[in-house]
Structure formats: structure tokens, C-alpha cells
Amino acid sequence: xxxxxxxxxxxxxxxxxxxxxxxxxxxxxxxxxxxxxxxxxxxxxxxxxxxxxxxxxxxxxxxxxxxxxxxxxxxxxxxxxxxxxxxxxxxxxxxxxxxxxxxxxxxxxxxxxxxxxxxxxxxxxxxxxxxxxxxxxxxxxxxxxxxxxxxxxxxxxxxxxxxxxxxxxxxxxxxxxxxxxxxxxxxxxxxxxxxxxxxxxxxxxxxxxxxxxxxxxxxxxxxxxxxxxxxxxxxxxxxxxxxxxxxxxxxxxxxxxxxxxxxxxxxxxxxxxxxxxxxxxxxxxxxxxxxxxx
Amino acid sequence: xxxxxxxxxxxxxxxxxxxxxxxxxxxxxxxxxxxxxxxxxxxxxxxxxxxxxxxxxxxxxxxxxxxxxxxxxxxxxxxxxxxxxxxxxxxxxxxxxxxxxxxxxxxxxxxxxxxxxxxxxxxxxxxxxxxxxxxxxxxxxxxxxxxxxxxxxxxxxxxxxxxxxxxxxxxxxxxxxxxxxxxxxxxxxxxxxxxxxxxxxxxxxxxxxxxxxxxxxxxxxxxxxxxxxxxxxxxxxxxxxxxxxxxxxxxxxxxxxxxxxxxxxxxxxxxxxxxxxxxxxxxxxxxxxxxxxxxxxxxxxxxxxxxxxxxxxxxxxxxxxxxxxxxxxxxxxxxxxxxxxxxxxxxxxxxxxxxxx
Amino acid sequence: xxxxxxxxxxxxxxxxxxxxxxxxxxxxxxxxxxxxxxxxxxxxxxxxxxxxxxxxxxxxxxxxxxxxxxxxxxxxxxxxxxxxxxxxxxxxxxxxxxxxxxxxxxxxxxxxxxxxxxxxxxxxxxxxxxxxxxxxxxxxxxxxxxxxxxxxxxxxxxxxxxxxxxxxxxxxxxxxxxxxxxxxxxxxxxxxxxxxxxxxxxxxxxxxxxxxxxxxxxxxxxxxxxxxxxxxxxxxxxxxxxxxxxxxxxxxxxxxxxxxxxxxxxxxxxxxxxxxxxx
Ligand SMILES: Nc1ncnc2c1ncn2[C@@H]1O[C@H](COP(=O)(O)OP(=O)(O)OP(=O)(O)O)[C@@H](O)[C@H]1O
Ligand SMILES: [Mg+2]
Numbered sequence: 051x052x053x054x055x056x057x058x059x060x061x062x063x064x065x066x067x068x069x070x071x072x073x074x075x076x077x078x079x080x081x082x083x084x085x086x087x088x089x090x091x092x093x094x095x096x097x098x099x100x101x102x103x104x105x106x107x108x109x110x111x112x113x114x115x116x117x118x119x120x121x122x123x124x125x126x127x128x129x130x131x132x133x134x135x136x137x138x139x140x141x142x143x144x145x146x147x148x149x150x151x152x153x154x155x156x157x158x159x160x161x162x163x164x165x166x167x168x169x170x171x172x173x174x175x176x177x178x179x180x181x182x183x184x185x186x187x188x189x190x191x192x193x194x195x196x197x198x199x200x201x202x203x204x205x206x207x208x209x210x211x212x213x214x215x216x217x218x219x220x221x222x223x224x225x226x227x228x229x230x231x232x233x234x235x236x237x238x239x240x241x242x243x244x245x246x247x248x249x250x251x252x253x254x255x256x257x258x259x260x261x262x263x264x265x266x267x268x269x270x271x272x273x274x275x276x277x278x279x280x281x282x283x284x285x286x287x288x289x290x291x292x293x294x295x296x297x298x299x300x301x302x303x304x305x306x307x308x309x310x311x312x313x314x315x316x317x318x319x320x321x322x323x324x325x326x327x328x329x330x331x332x333x334x335x336x337x338x339x340x341x342x343x344x
Numbered sequence: 345x346x347x348x349x350x351x352x353x354x355x356x357x358x359x360x361x362x363x364x365x366x367x368x369x370x371x372x373x374x375x376x377x378x379x380x381x382x383x384x385x386x387x388x389x390x391x392x393x394x395x396x397x398x399x400x401x402x403x404x405x406x407x408x409x410x411x412x413x414x415x416x417x418x419x420x421x422x423x424x425x426x427x428x429x430x431x432x433x434x435x436x437x438x439x440x441x442x443x444x445x446x447x448x449x450x451x452x453x454x455x456x457x458x459x460x461x462x463x464x465x466x467x468x469x470x471x472x473x474x475x476x477x478x479x480x481x482x483x484x485x486x487x488x489x490x491x492x493x494x495x496x497x498x499x500x501x502x503x504x505x506x507x508x509x510x511x512x513x514x515x516x517x518x519x520x521x522x523x524x525x526x527x528x529x530x531x532x533x534x535x536x537x538x539x540x541x542x543x544x545x546x547x548x549x550x551x552x553x554x555x556x557x558x559x560x561x562x563x564x565x566x567x568x569x570x571x572x573x574x575x576x577x578x579x580x581x582x583x584x585x586x587x588x589x590x591x592x593x594x595x596x597x598x599x600x601x602x603x604x605x606x607x608x609x610x611x612x613x614x615x616x617x618x619x620x621x622x623x624x625x626x627x628x629x630x631x632x633x634x635x636x637x638x639x640x641x642x643x644x645x646x647x648x649x650x651x652x653x654x655x656x657x658x659x660x661x662x663x664x665x666x667x668x669x670x671x672x673x674x675x676x677x678x679x680x681x682x683x684x685x686x687x688x689x690x691x692x693x694x695x696x697x698x699x700x701x
Numbered sequence: 702x703x704x705x706x707x708x709x710x711x712x713x714x715x716x717x718x719x720x721x722x723x724x725x726x727x728x729x730x731x732x733x734x735x736x737x738x739x740x741x742x743x744x745x746x747x748x749x750x751x752x753x754x755x756x757x758x759x760x761x762x763x764x765x766x767x768x769x770x771x772x773x774x775x776x777x778x779x780x781x782x783x784x785x786x787x788x789x790x791x792x793x794x795x796x797x798x799x800x801x802x803x804x805x806x807x808x809x810x811x812x813x814x815x816x817x818x819x820x821x822x823x824x825x826x827x828x829x830x831x832x833x834x835x836x837x838x839x840x841x842x843x844x845x846x847x848x849x850x851x852x853x854x855x856x857x858x859x860x861x862x863x864x865x866x867x868x869x870x871x872x873x874x875x876x877x878x879x880x881x882x883x884x885x886x887x888x889x890x891x892x893x894x895x896x897x898x899x900x901x902x903x904x905x906x907x908x909x910x911x912x913x914x915x916x917x918x919x920x921x922x923x924x925x926x927x928x929x930x931x932x933x934x935x936x937x938x939x940x941x942x943x944x945x946x947x948x949x950x951x952x953x954x955x956x957x958x959x960x961x962x963x964x965x966x967x968x969x970x971x972x973x974x975x976x977x978x979x980x
Contacts (some may be wrong), residue, residue, distance in 0.1 A: 057800075161728060280824055304824060
């Protein structure tokens with residue numbers, strides 16, 4: 051899907067009527083708020099006090115000085131670093147397994163994908179119950195082995211990993227599906243040639259399969275980084291950001307600054323920082339992928 | 345019934361000039377075939393007539409009225425596409441009715457026209473099927489039917505036979521020729537297959553690199569090619585081309601020598617040609633006679649059944665192909681003697697233009 | 702896809718067992734929650750073990766029908782999701798047709814804008830978007846819930862890509878048949894793109910149904926809550942709720958529509974995620 055190719059028939063401005071409804075919505079609902087947001091980030095503007103003029107980069111300086119904001123950046127990065135490798139590794143494992151056991155794979159694929167059609171509210175509802183220290187599913191399972199229940203949600207160490215597990219359970223379907231699509235693109239002749247060369251299972255995997263889907267691996271990693279930077283609902287609904295801010299992500303900070311404290315300029319500045327971090331992370335990965343000759 | 349007239353038409357895609365200042369008149373009721381190698385611009389020219397490509401320059405007139413400035417649907421032409429382009433979600437009947445409905449034809453008239461066309465093309469029993477349920481040949485007929493019901497002033501065909509198998513292709517050739525006699529509309533047919541051109545055309549337009557090389561009836565094109573390109577493109581096997589030198593004049597006609605030294609008396613007037621000029625002699629396989637003349641060594645024998653093609657090397661290494669009967673007894677490596685029928689041979693100058701008598 | 706046959710080796714069996722085990726882990730929370738939703742709240746106060754043993758009850762579901770706002774939230778979600786789906790299909794198809802099949806001045810520039818929109822995350826614009834809707838006094842309306850997501854470029858790109866794969870001769874034949882552009886769009890291109898419409902439609906519906914952040918900040922009156930936001934609003938006081946069983950019944954009730962949709966349109970949903978409609 052690169053640039054537009056030639057259409058049919060002579061060029062005439064009336065044909066633009068086909069794209070006009072969408073372009074108007076795109077400008078009004080996406081590009082206009084984007085520009086407004088960039089402007090807001092340099093203003094002292096809060097819902098209660100009103101607009102008190104431009105403040106240059108003061109909002110950004112305040113963010114840098116804000117201990118809680120720095121904490122949310124740290125939490126978000128930690129979360130991205132926890133989940134992205136998990137999504138890539140588990141997604142790839144499932145795709146490889148399902149790609150080989152073809153007959154069973156439709157049902158298994160449906161199971162692993164199914165959880166991603168649920169909303170974040172349902173997912174967190176289910177998992178809060180799973181994590182309930184005394185009566186949760188986890189406690190029940192530990193009980194089978196005679197172990198006491200643990201309260202992950204109030205642990206500064208374990209709360210964020212617990213949210214990461216929920217997230218992986220929720221949307222493992224996306225990376226799995228992308229990897230499956232990538233695996234289906236590999237020409238079967240490659241495997242036939244490898245079999246004729248007496249390549250074993252491991253050699254086939256490392257010599258043919260993985261090199262063939264290197265591009266997909268980079269794409270999945272980039273997509274996951276971008277998605278996981280946007281962590282919000284799970285944290286808000288499972289831990290509310292606690293304990294002691296140890297799970298509060300950047301998006302929750304934006305939400306609270308903008309919609310609870312109504313500091314619009316400050317929240318908009320935080321949004322720009324998030325946007326910039328996401329772009330940098332995605333570009334860095336593409337660049338790293340390119341360097342490896344993907 | 346209309347004259348189609350193209351006046352100084354040209355077209356470029358980006359840097360590439362695909363049609364170069366091309367002018368052409370096709371009298372009404374002709375079956376004109378645009379013939380040329382792949383990429384020479386045949387389809388582009390046809391699509392410009394249909395209005396699917398804009399003109400870079402020039403004008404197109406049909407039936408006395410200028411059409412290149414009006415919308416494709418208003419030009420009074422119908423097109424049969426190479427891959428048929430039937431509407432996949434409509435039945436055959438709906439496919440044929442779609443264009444008629446768009447010009448608000450009364451329903452009973454639509455029915456009548458579809459019934460007539462279906463009968464003529466023997467597709468009456470297919471009317472309620474969708475294109476996906478038809479064979480390639482049937483789709484072909486439906487595509488033609490969709491064009492016929494519109495009673496266009498001109499039919500445009502873009503290689504419509506190229507997806508058919510050999511037997512069906514030759515049958516459809518005959519049917520198209522018959523159809524042309526019946527509807528008497530102007531037909532323009534694009535192909536790179538010279539057999540299709542020879543068998544169906546009342547007039548062939550040979551194209552090369554966006555220009556017209558020659559226009560004429562099939563036999564004119566075959567017997568009196570105007571350029572070396574046309575001579576080589578028409579006829580199977582391809583015409584033999586041998587480098588020759590003009591040596592002398594004999595009763596006003598030019599005599600040339602072959603690489604091996606043998607001489608051939610042509611029917612080309614010698615006037616204006618100096619002796620020793622470098623020329624190319626062109627001769628078709630059927631005008632090369634074995635038995636006497638220059639010695640040659642048999643290289644490849646191609647048996648076609650009713651006749652046999654023999655490829656033989658002359659003494660200088662150049663290859664010449666000639667005809668033998670189907671059951672000729674011959675071995676590769678044998679030496680044969682061949683003579684060229686000078687009266688049927690062609691001569692081309694260094695620019696590739698034919699010298700005619 | 703491997704086409705050659707290979708006997709089931711030990712490795713294959715171990716792999717299969719591992720994946721099946723993992724699948725059970727994946728299913729466990731859902732099965733457990735469904736089980737809990739049929740248990741009396743009093744029992745769950747003490748223990749959540751033994752979900753397969755009686756007593757069972759339908760009371761939790763009856764309570765939903767009787768009391769809670771879940772129904773009106775579900776209605777809101779349905780209106781928003783259906784409205785968004787219908788509008789997205791129409792607008793994205795029109796735009797896709799414009800980009801894939803027509804020529805007009807500035808087309809490639811506009812298409813680059815659409816591609817660029819892919820890079821803009823929701824969080825980068827949600828604060829100013831909220832300000833804009835507040836200025837227009839549009840919050841707590843269906844229009845506010847529907848409009849922002851119509852700008853997402855995925856649908857336009859999907860339809861453009863799909864239309865490009867339809868042979869252009871079909872449109873050209875229709876042009877020669879004197880059909881207008883609009884007629885070609887509605888009578889030829891739309892019917893031919895039903896698989897893509899289905900894929901985009903289901904994908905859009907699911908996203909609209911599950912959307913959380915924007916409805917959370919735009920629909921602030923409980924009467925305008927969507928199901929996702931409404932359920933979340935009840936979660937915050939987990940301990941004092943009417944009971945775990947009731948909560949779980951609501952989760953099951955809310956998840957049912959998407960799960961049913963998923964069962965029927967699994968292929969389309971997965972295809973949309975994999976980057977294109979079913980061929
Ligand atoms: N839309 C286009 N953009 C750029 N170049 C084009 C386009 N259409 C055709 N061409 C070029 O114009 C030239 C003529 O194309 P055209 O399709 O008319 O050839 P043709 O004679 O019909 O060949 P064929 O027998 O293979 O169908 C070719 O070199 C082709 O690459
Ligand atoms: Mg062509």
C-alpha cells in the first residue's frame with residue numbers, strides 16, 4: 051500500500067467528492083486536534099482558571115520536574131520492555147506450533163485469539179477476580195499445591211508484571227495472527243529443498259523459517275511497542291496506578307491531568323512527550339531492523 | 345455506419361512516447377485489425393478510441409463527429425476486453441441489460457435485443473447464469489453479446505481470443521468473421537497474432553513502436569510488404585533475410601549475389617541503384633526451391649505433418665528455411681542445393697524500406 | 702504451509718501437548734468466571750472453589766434484567782457501534798473508491814495525509830479533541846461518541862487496497878455502458894466488495910463496542926455510558942458490590958454479544974487483523 055496509483059478515466063476535480071466526506075472528518079477529528087494539542091502544550095490553559103497565555107516550554111519543564119510523571123515514564127518503559135519480548139516470543143511460538151499442527155489449529159487459534167475480542171473492562175473484571183488474594187482462581191490453584199494465596203495487586207514488585215500477564219493473555223491473538231500470516235508466505239519449496247538436504251527440525255527453523263519472517267518479527271515488535279506504550283485501561287481498572295504509583299502509566303497521567311485536574315496545557319504537553327517517545331521507539335526499531343538487513 | 349478517423353494522434357506515458365503522430369482512416373463497415381508486437385501501443389490506441397485513455401494530441405472522429413472530447417459511454421462504441429470484464433455479480437442477462445438500462449431503453453425492447461443476441465450467439469440457455477459458472481468460451485460469447493445489444497457504431501476488441509485454446513480460437517475466428525458480415529458494423533480488432541489478422545481482417549494496420557508501418561488488405565500485406573519489419577512479422581515461418589550485393593542489371597531488373605556466390609535475378613527495377621550497394625534479400629520459405637543452385641547443409645528438420653520445414657546453412661553460415669513435402673526423406677547433415685525464386689523475392693535497402701517493381 | 706507428509710514424531714507430540722496445555726490456561730479464567738456467574742453470592746462470600754458443584758442459581762442474571770443499568774448501557778453501545786459501523790463502511794468505501802479508481806487533482810497528496818494519520822495515536826489528540834467537543838457542547842451525545850473514530854484511516858486504506866485488486870476493466874466496461882461514477886460505485890464496486898465490507902464492518906463494530914478511553918471522557922452522564930464504561934464504573938468499589946456472582950454475570954452478559962459475533966465471523970475478524978479481507 052504505497053503511493054496512490056493511476057485511477058480510471060480522465061482527471062476531474064468532481065471526483066474528489068468521493069473522498070471529501072472522509073477528508074473533512076480526517077481534518078476535523080484528527081489533524082485539527084493534533085495541531086490544537088501541539089499549540090496547547092505551550093499554553094497555560096486549565097479548564098477552571100481559563101487561558102492565561104503562552105508559557106513557552108514551561109509545561110515541559112514542569113513535567114521533567116514532576117516526580118510522578120517521571121515515574122509514569124519509567125513504569126511505561128518497564129511495561130513495554132516486559133510485554134514486547136513476551137508478545138514476540140509467545141506469538142511466534144504459538145504461530146509455529148499452530149502452523150504445523152494444521153488440523154487442530156483452527157480451534158486452538160480461535161481460543162488464543164478469542165480473548166482479544168473482549169473489552170478491557172471485561173478482561174480486568176475477570177482478572178481482578180483471578181488475582182483476588184483469598185478467593186481468586188490463582189489462590190485456588192496455589193491452594194491445590196498447599197501454597198498460600200498471594201496479593202499481587204498490592205505488591206510494588208509484582209503489580210506491574212501482573213498487569214503485563216493480563217495484557218499478554220488479552221491480546222496475544224494479534225502477534226500470533228501476524229506471525230501465522232508471515233509463515234504462510236514462506237514458499238513450501240523452501241521446506242521441500244531443506245528436507246531433501248536432510249535438514250533437521252532445528253536447522254529448518256533457524257536456517258529457513260526464522261530468516262524468512264525476519265521482516266514480520268520487526269513489524270510485530272514495532273506494533274507491540276506502539277500498542278503497549280498506550281497502556282491505560284488495565285492499569286486504571288486493576289490497580290488504579292498503585293500501589294504507591296508503581297503501576298501508573300503515562301496515559302493515565304494524561305487522563306488525570308487533563309480530565310481530573312483539568313490542566314489542559316499540561317496534559318497536552320504530556321501527550322506530546324508520549325507521542326515523541328513512541329515515534330522514537332518505533333523508528334529505532336525499524337532502524338535496527340534495517341541495519342540487520344531486514 | 346461510420347468512418348473512423350484518427351488525426352495526428354499521439355500519447356506519452358511519462359517520458360515514453362507510446363503513440364507517435366499517428367493518422368488513420370477506417371472506412372465504415374471494415375473489419376480492421378491492429379497488428380503488431382507486444383508493447384507497440386495497439387491497446388493504447390484502442391483505449392484512446394474508447395475514451396479510456398486521454399489523447400496527448402490529435403483528434404478522433406467517428407461518423408463525422410469528433411468523439412475524443414466526449415465521455416466513453418457517449419461515443420457509440422462497444423468494447424470486448426481481453427479478460428472479458430463481465431460483471432461477476434450479475435447474471436448473463438443482467439450483464440447484457442446493464443448498458444441498455446443506463447440509456448433508459450424500454451424493458452420489452454431490452455428483452456427483445458437480449459433474445460436476438462442470445463440466439464445469434466447460441467447462449468440462450470446461459471442467460472440466468474453468472475459469469476463464474478461459464479467456461480472461457482462461453483464468457484467470450486457473453487462479452488460479445490453485451491457489445492452487440494448496444495448496436496454500437498464501432499466494435500472494439502482487445503485480443504479477445506488470447507485466453508481460448510487453439511481449437512476454440514479458430515472456431516471463434518470464423519464466427520467473428522460471420523458476425524461481421526451479419527451486423528455490418530465497423531470492427532476494430534487488436535492482436536499480435538498474425539493468423540488472426542490474416543484470417544479475419546478486411547484491412548490490416550501493422551504497427552511498430554507507436555507508428556503505423558503499413559495499411560492494406562491481408563494479401564497486400566503478405567505479398568507486398570512495405571518494410572522489412574512487416575515482411576518479417578507476417579507469415580510463418582518468418583521470411584528469410586540474406587545480405588546481398590547488387591551486381592548488375594538484366595533486362596532492366598536487378599541481379600544480386602548471395603553470400604555463397606550464386607546470383608538471383610529479381611523483378612526490382614535497377615534504375616537508380618548503383619552496383620555493389622548493400623541490400624537485404626527477403627524470401628519466404630515457399631519460394632525457396634530445393635534441387636539445384638547453392639549448396640547448403642541441413643541443420644534442423646521441423647515436421648509439421650502436411651509439410652516439413654528444413655533449416656539449412658549456406659556456405660557463409662547464414663541460415664535459410666524452406667518447404668518440403670510432409671513425407672520428405674532427409675537427414676540432418678546432408679547437403680542440399682537450393683534456388684531462390686527471384687520473381688517472388690523482396691529487396692530492402694539499408695533503412696529497411698522495400699524496393700518494389 | 703508444509704505440503705509433504707511427515708510422521709508424528711515425539712517432538713510433535715510434546716509440542717502439541719504444550720500448546721493444548723496453554724490453551725487450557727487461556728480458557729481457564731473465562732470458564733471459571735462463567736461458572737461463578739451461576740453461583741449464589743452468599744456462597745461466593747466464603748469460597749470460590751468447586752464451581753462445578755451445586756448450588757447453582759440464575760438469580761444473578763435475573764437481577765441484571767430487573768435492576769441494573771446494564772440494559773440501557775447495552776442499548777447505548779449498540780447504537781454507537783452500529784452507527785459507527787454503517788458510517789465507516791459508507792465513508793471509507795467512498796473514499797477508497799475515490800483513491801483507487803478515480804483521478805482528480807491533489808489525489809496523491811491527500812492519500813499521503815491518510816497514510817500519515819496512521820502514525821497518530823489516540824492519546825496524542827484526546828485532550829484537545831475533548832476540548833473541541835466541550836466548546837461545541839456536544840459531550841454526552843451519540844454524535845460525540847461516534848464521530849472521532851470515523852477519522853481512523855484503517856478502513857480507507859483497507860478499501861483502497863481491496864478496490865485496487867478488482868480488475869479495472871470492470872469499471873471501464875461500465876463506463877462504456879454509460880454508467881455514471883456513482884452508479885458504478887453502488888451497482889458494481891460495492892456488490893463486488895462484500896467480503897471487504899464484512900471484514901471492515903465486523904472489525905469496526907468490535908472496536909466501537911470495546912472502546913474505552915474516549916467514551917470514558919466524553920460520556921460522563923451515567924445515562925450515556927456505554928457498556929464498557931458502565932461496567933468499569935461499577936468495578937471501582939469491588940469489595941462493596943452486590944456480590945461477585947452478580948458482577949460476573951454482568952461480565953458474561955456484556956461479553957456475550959462480541960463472543961457470539963466472534964464465533965460467527967471468526968475468519969473475517971482474524972483476516973482484518975492479519976491485514977486484509979479474506980481472498
Ligand atoms: N498506464 C500506463 N503507464 C505507463 N506505461 C504504459 C501504460 N500503459 C501502457 N504503457 C506502455 O505503453 C506501451 C504500449 O502499451 P500497450 O498496452 O498499448 O501495448 P500493446 O501493443 O497492447 O501490447 P500487448 O500486445 O502486449 O498487449 C508499453 O510499452 C507499455 O509498457
Ligand atoms: Mg495490449
